[in-house]
Amino acid sequence: MITGGFGTQFDIERGAMRSWAMGRDGQQRWTDTGAVVGCDHCQGAGVYQATDGATVCCVCMPRTCRVCGCTNDDCRQCIQRTGEPCHWVNTAGDICSACYQPGTGA
Structure with a gap:
């Protein structure tokens, strides 16, 4: 290995x-x-x-939001909350658009 x-x-x-x-x-x-x-x-x-x-690549780099826990494969809770699917707002892929708050780092 x-x-x-x-x-x-x-x-x-x-x-x-x-x-x-x-x-x-x-x-x-x-x-x-x-x-x-x-x-x-x-x-x-x-x-x-x-x-x-x-x-x-979303497939190569699995991601999980550090705020709500949504993933590449499951953002149902974000859709319920905002009415639309979320997307990643940073390279680290640890914060989704539904949870992102500009200027706060979250």
Whole structure:
């Protein structure tokens, strides 16, 4: 089992070298997006644009809101509360749009 490491790899789509690192979860991830290298879902490209501008993959990077506990797969409570599905407002994916309060950090 690989428990660490890092390296570079040529990305044909971008036409440039990209860096990757092995996380504690055992996943080889691009350092610029955090997406899994060679992910079957997004092919390591990232498919979700967070409000703060970062591009990440919702499938590669499971997320849970630190306020209400909603996840990528279940935001029923946010829909009940706001009438619409929530989305992630930061790269960390630890606060959803239903719970975000500008200027408070929450």
